[in-house]
Amino acid sequence: MDSTLNAAAATAAGETTALKSSQSLDDLIEEHILPRLDPEFLEYFANTQARAAAQSGEGPSYPSIQDVRAHPEQYRAPCALDTAGYPGVTDLACPSQDGSSIPVRIYHPDGVTHGTGPFPVHLNFHGGGFVLGDLETEATLCLNMREAGVVVVDVDYRLCPENTWGKCIQDGWDVLRWVRESASQLNINPTSVSIGGISAGGHICLVLQHMARDAGIPLKLCMASVTPATRGLSYTYYTDSPFPSFHEFHRGPVLPWARIKYFGRLCMPPEKLPELQNLWPSWWFEPLEAPNWHNLCDTFIRTAEVDPLRDEGEAYAMKLVAGGNKVTLKRYLGCPHTFMYIDSMKRKHEYDRDAIVALRTAHGLG
Known part of the structure; x- marks a missing residue:
């Protein structure tokens, strides 16, 4: 997987969409979920995956509530x-x-x-x-x-x-x-x-x-x-x-x-x-x-x-x-x-x- 959707997602979408991606989507989204997602969401997710990946981690990956309240714009x-x-x-x-x-x-x-x-x-x-x-x-x-x-x-x-x-x-x-x-x-x-x-x-x-x-x-x-x-x-x-x-x-x-x-x-x-x-x-x-x-x-x-x-x-x-x-x-x-x-x-x-x-x-x- 490089800067395009993997084959399963492309097949589900009926097309191959260019993505700005430093990680592959199949590293971030489980295999049984990826083909079911709308290709427009996948493109959005790939372009924001650093934030999305952090939000998909276990507890320590989440910000403290104090940080959220101090910097709500983030x-x-x-x-x-x-x-x-x-x-x-x-x-x-x-x-x-x-x-x-x-x-x-x-x-x-x-x-x-x-x-x-x-x-x-x-x-x-x-x-x-x-x-x-x-x-x-x-x-x-x-x-x-x-x-x-x-x-x-x-x-x-x-x-x-x-x-x-x-x-x-x-x-x-x-x-x-x-x-x-x-x-x-x-x-x-x-x-x-x-x-x-x-x-x-x-x-x-x-x-x-x-x-x-x-x-x-x-x-x-x-x-x-x-x-x-x-x-x-x-x-x-x-x-x-x-x-x-x-x-x-x-x-x-x-x-x-x-x-x-x-x-x-x-x-x-x-x-x-x-x-x-x-x-x-x-x-x-x-x-x-x-x-x-x-x-x-x-x-x-x-x-x-x-x-x-x-x-x-x-x-x-x-x-x-x-x-x-x-x-x-x-x-x-x-x-x-x-x-x-x-x-x-x-x-x-x-x-x-x-x-x-x-x-x-x-x-x-x-």
Whole structure:
């Protein structure tokens, strides 16, 4: 293997793509995984393999949380963007039930194209393993989603380890209620609300989906992507998972088992797990264990084919179906975890278009 894809990947792609590579891809990606990956992801991965290889190592290869907090610019998602001050973008703060303040960034759609409102509203919860992420992480995705003609509220929920896991869900709940109560200030329609998130953020919105149903708060849509079951953060080893994809891709190029354990040590260290389990309902850790699957809002579940969390997200969708709910499930072939952060992939742009269509349909915008 030199500066081109190996034969298996080239065959899968139907072409040979030139790569800037100091190491061969088959040194970095396991043989059974490589042919299944989208060639555009492979090119991206080869061009950034020094960082990717470091993130695929065992624990010592990961930076300390102190370093991450001191130099956040070095660890941002590839799609991150500082949109503060952009036209139609406003920063506000939502009061939390425990006296804290939750930063939110509000994206209003263009008035020339979409009218003067009031608009439907969509709450976004970013990914990052409950440890990483801020209002820059998914800003480009929020800019895209407002093109549906909805106001997008991006939520900077509290992260671990500085905060106890579960505060993220409380923050999500507080923002959901605050948005509905602040309809006039935000120029939104409080009866047309949707929620969504990626990875850890997807987990948050799945829990909120059940909480909203129980509280009588109607939601138009829950749009969750590459969603984990948080119980995996407390596994001793990857074989503890009952899901085949967790085993098959435990050494995948984006979210390997070592990365999951890194997040787990920061969110749910073994010595604190009993305390955490006493603080929150058990199904908050594992939404698949939620006690009631009836009368939930419409749901759009999106998974990535080459993702250890794929089967968990699809199992959640099947539980919704069994509960009599309306569900759309889409698996993006050839894609790893958080592929939607990579602008050079056509599948990422397909993901963006799917989000706009889903939001317009859910909110009755045509």
